[in-house]
Amino acid sequence: MKSLLILPAKGCRRSRAVLKYLDDYRIPYQRIELDSDEGRRLAEQYQLRASPGIILNGVSLNPMELLIPPHCRVNEDKAREWFGIKNENKSNEHLEKE
Structure with a gap:
């Protein structure tokens, strides 16, 4: 499982x-606010230059x-490619909103 x-x-x-x-795709993730102490520390550690910071399996990805x-x-x-999702993962709630 991906982190x-x-x-x-x-x-x-x-x-x-x-x-x-x-x-919407029910992809599990951990959320840490960028402006928190831990968020600022991680932003510096991973040299994040844009929000949101995305760290997949210990690697920083460019949200752009x-x-x-x-x-x-x-x-x-x-x-x-990044999250390994399939269309069947998408929740019905998202389909109703579209």
């Missing part, structure tokens, strides 16, 4: 988009590779 850590920033559209996507501008949509192909 996924998300460090969202308050008020960040990208952070909200990534968290919603992970929740996951999101399609300008609307912060998740790139489905990149998400499948």
